Amino acid sequence: MSGVFTDSHAHLEMVAQRLGVFALDGVVAAYAAQPGALILDIGVDPGDLGRRRALVEKSLAGMAEEPGAGPARAIELPIRWAAGIWPGREALDNPKASLEALERDIGAEIDALGECGLDYHHMDAGPEAQRELFGAQIELALSHKLPLIVHSREAFQDTFALVQSCARHIPTIIHCFGYGPEEADSFLRAGCYLSFAGNITYKKSQPLRDALALVPEERLLLETDAPYMNPMPHRGKPSSSLDIERTYQVVSTLRGLDIEALRISVSSNLRRILGMSP
Numbered sequence: 685m686s687g688v689f690t691d692s693h694a695h696l697e698m699v700a701q702r703l704g705v706f707a708l709d710g711v712v713a714a715y716a717a718q719p720g721a722l723i724l725d726i727g728v729d730p731g732d733l734g735r736r737r738a739l740v741e742k743s744l745a746g747m748a749e750e751p752g753a754g755p756a757r758a759i760e761l762p763i764r765w766a767a768g769i770w771p772g773r774e775a776l777d778n779p780k781a782s783l784e785a786l787e788r789d790i791g792a793e794i795d796a797l798g799e800c801g802l803d804y805h806h807m808d809a810g811p812e813a814q815r816e817l818f819g820a821q822i823e824l825a826l827s828h829k830l831p832l833i834v835h836s837r838e839a840f841q842d843t844f845a846l847v848q849s850c851a852r853h854i855p856t857i858i859h860c861f862g863y864g865p866e867e868a869d870s871f872l873r874a875g876c877y878l879s880f881a882g883n884i885t886y887k888k889s890q891p892l893r894d895a896l897a898l899v900p901e902e903r904l905l906l907e908t909d910a911p912y913m914n915p916m917p918h919r920g921k922p923s924s925s926l927d928i929e930r931t932y933q934v935v936s937t938l939r940g941l942d943i944e945a946l947r948i949s950v951s952s953n954l955r956r957i958l959g960m961s962p
């Protein structure tokens with residue numbers, strides 16, 4: 685069985701920047717060949733959707749030109765698209781222009797809104813400016829009925845206060861979950877999905893493993909956050925979606941679940957969130 689598993693959160697453009705376009709071609713080809721496997725490609729900059737899409741479409745077009753590939757195959761596109769604004773300096777300096785660019789990307793049809801949220805670790809701008817930009821994106825997700833992908837670092841209280849009510853109306857994913865069991869419990873009670881990344885395989889990540897134990901199967905997602913968070917033993921090196929197998933292995937062992945069963949449940953959770961057929 686191939687090592688291709690649904691990846692709920694990757695930055696394919698950054699993968700191409702860090703590992704080269706050939707690496708991206710390899711990822712796209714592998715996912716196109718594995719029925720049901722998906723990558724949700726995540727935005728961080730205002731208006732970055734067109735650029736990201738063009739890059740992946742180039743990889744797909746390259747595949748179609750391969751000898752023996754035949755005419756336009758009826759394959760399901762293995763990549764889905766999110767767009768959102770990460771709480772970074774540039775976006776926070778120009779929130780109005782950033783949100784207008786995001787609205788144009790929403791108009792170009794996306795599958796989810798994100799990533800957006802609060803990062804009190806990097807603290808590119810004060811909490812108030814971050815909360816405002818995050819709140820505006822929650823409103824956009826609600827009005828367009830889009831699933832929301834939430835980045836939250838060292839900002840549990842404020843994140844929770846903002847997502848608590850929206851999680852009842854739209855699928856709300858806490859991506860690269862980075863807290864412990866107590867915070868997991870609060871997010872789960874609010875109706876959120878928790879998505880775990882490669883750092884769950886790191887030695888010091890016991891709080892993440894304790895949190896994982898609380899997540900019902902239908903609320904669990906797994907991701908690479910590629911090119912970051914490479915699972916052990918390649919911690920620190922740039923990752924791609926093809927590194928996710930090691931995260932699936934560790935999580936399946938921790939949950940006492942067959943890896944194939946885990947593959948199916950994570951895929952069907954993401955497909956359901958994105959409104960796709962099972």
Ligand SMILES: [Zn+2]
Nearest residue numbers: 693726799909
């Ligand atoms: Zn990310």
